[in-house]
């Protein structure tokens with residue numbers, strides 16, 4: 059039962075008991091009152107009436123006695139008159155009292171009735187006698203008569219008073235009884251009230267005690283339970299089954315402790331989970347106090363830095379951070395923003411090693427929002443840093459030589475130009491290009507070429523001054539950026555030093571290798587050019603140095619600029635020239651020394667410029683090669699030459715061939731064979747009447763593909779010749795791999811063959827070796843008879859040169875086509 063209900067029930071019972079006490083008390087009082095009323099309403103009126111009767115009787119007696127006495131003593135009449143009035147009044151009172159007694163007679167008890175009847179009867183007799191006596195007095199009756207009446211009156215008087223006295227005695231007795239009755243009623247009432255009060259008291263005390271006990275015990279249990287829970291014992295349960303608020307409270311308490319236990323269990327599970335995560339996570343975790351001291355760390359951090367957790371606890375965070383400034387910045391940002399995501403930092407390991415990490419930190423707050431500390435999670439980024447280094451290396455450094463590459467060079471150049479504009483100093487760009495490096499590559503292979511480049515880079519790097527920045531732009535191109543130059547001569551001195559660095563041989567694969575370089579220099583004073591322009595100027599100067607004969611340096615100048623301008627103009631004109639048919643061919647006869655007959659004509663390209671006149675092929679073919687126009691131009695030459703050769707073929711005359719120069723750029727282009735097929739098909743020329751002249755360098759570009767292309771041409775019946783032989787590497791060993799027919803000895807050897815014994819020896823060697831390989835030998839540039847004779851003596855098979863004929867238009871060649 060609920061406490062409120064219990065309390066109300068208790069109050070009700072208490073009220074009931076009180077009411078009972080009141081009821082019984084009331085009943086007792088009612089009874090007392092009844093007894094009292096009995097005395098008051100029954101006995102007292104009777105007593106009063108009896109009193110009045112006695113008084114009236116006595117009054118009548120005393121007045122009549124006075125009257126008689128007056129009469130006897132002859133008293134005055136006035137006094138007797140008073141006595142008569144008195145008697146009259148007494149009679150009236152007696153009558154009245156008797157009447158009232160009669161009125162009361164209905165309430166008389168049986169034992170009372172006879173007594174009262176005596177009183178009435180004696181009173182009536184006294185009244186009658188008194189009236190007789192009064193009438194006789196008033197009538198002046200004689201004394202004798204009066205005496206007789208008087209006697210009767212006295213008898214009756216005594217009888218009346220006796221009856222009244224008896225009645226008095228009776229009524230007094232009645233009154234005493236009533237009094238006793240009241241006393242008894244009061245005693246009973248007192249006992250009843252005491253008893254009821256006692257019962258109420260006992261019930262109230264007992265009920266209150268039981269009720270108090272029913273409340274205080276569970277409350278004590280609750281109090282004890284709360285104390286136990288406060289001490290952390292969440293298994294505490296209170297065994298209170300009362301069906302009231304305390305029972306509900308106990309049940310709620312038990313639910314609460316169970317829920318708390320569950321929550322505690324869940325928290326323990328969560329903590330365990332968190333501990334596992336923290337302990338097994340790969341990232342290094344450190345928890346810091348509000349004053350940035352290390353509170354705890356995870357195993358990954360210990361593993362990363364080589365500390366035991368105990369060694370770090372309580373130590374400042376700065377112990378494991380390599381750079382104090384970075385640490386302060388991190389902590390400041392953390393304090394200001396509450397968190398710091400992915401901040402690169404350097405941790406210091408116990409052995410002093412620096413470990414790059416990416417740190418994410420966050421302040422830890424309690425539910426009230428107060429800062430409790432900081433947690434920092436660090437990810438080891440050594441691998442990332444290595445990758446970044448590699449990316450930087452790849453992006454800004456040349457993979458082969460490890461020198462800065464073109465991108466980094468441009469960045470440094472822009473920076474240097476900016477600084478030079480600010481401080482007024484000059485900078486120089488020194489562009490290096492190895493001389494004939496392509497030939498090294500072509501003859502000795504790219505792997506060898508790479509080693510040479512590495513050796514060159516190493517030598518240049520070793521001799522680098524702090525103000526020099528060296529980069530490899532690609533291929534065999536290197537560039538120096540020199541800052542803070544005082545004057546042009548200094549740049550010249552540096553360039554000279556660089557050239558001297560190439561004076562001693564490079565050792566590749568245990569063998570010595572000589573190579574020179576050419577250098578182009580462009581200077582910038584704070585006023586002029588941007589980086590691109592400077593580099594272009596240096597390139598032009600380099601080009602000029604190469605033109606000059608290599609192993610030299612040249613400064614950029616206005617003249618060079620003019621030349622470059624001319625070159626650009628040429629480039630522009632080349633496109634147009636092909637469309638406007640400004641090209642034409644001349645043919646130079648080739649003579650078989652054994653027969654003395656012209657067996658072939660070499661087609662030589664000419665450009666008739668509308669303004670500049672005749673431009674020699676040496677001037678525009680390299681430009682056409684660089685521009686890529688050579689492909690179209692070469693196809694045009696082949697088509698025109700084949701078409702011409704087709705026309706030369708006359709029935710009855712021996713067939714005559716045409717020799718066409720093929721640029722290496724053109725030969726190594728995909729689709730070359732198809733182009734030749736197309737031309738032969740279009741012109742209808744017998745492939746055996748076509749000879750293609752290729753330079754050594756063109757054949758060296760891609761050995762295997764070259765051989766395949768040569769075989770493809772050869773199987774068609776096309777003749778193949780190596781042009782300008784002796785100017786390249788002249789490696790006769792590779793010739794045996796190529797299906798070639800003819801070697802053309804460069805005219806530079808022929809020119810001095812008479813005077814220069816070396817050249818003569820070279821020519822002899824070429825002829826002998828070519829013959830040993832089954833090749834025919836043609837000597838170019840024969841201008842004089844003694845040259846011809848010498849060549850003939852040395853066994854040269856064929857010749858070509860001004861001695862016989864200059865290159866001519868086809869119309870002028872008729873005589874060479876006639877029958878002998």
Ligand SMILES: Nc1nc2c(ncn2[C@@H]2O[C@H](COP(=O)(O)O[C@H]3[C@@H](O)[C@H](n4cnc5c(=O)[nH]c(N)nc54)O[C@@H]3COP(=O)(O)O)[C@@H](O)[C@H]2O)c(=O)[nH]1
Nearest residue numbers: 662663674675676695719720721781782839840841859860
């Ligand atoms: N890829 C192509 N190259 C071509 C083509 N046409 C010509 N060329 C090459 O241009 C170079 C210069 O040629 P050119 O100015 O025509 O000179 C040729 C002859 O005129 C010259 N020659 C011939 N005999 C003599 C001589 O007795 N003395 C002398 N000083 N010069 C002489 O030699 C050039 C022919 O040389 P070569 O080709 O090596 O036989 C030149 O390298 C041409 O190859 C073309 O269409 N495509």
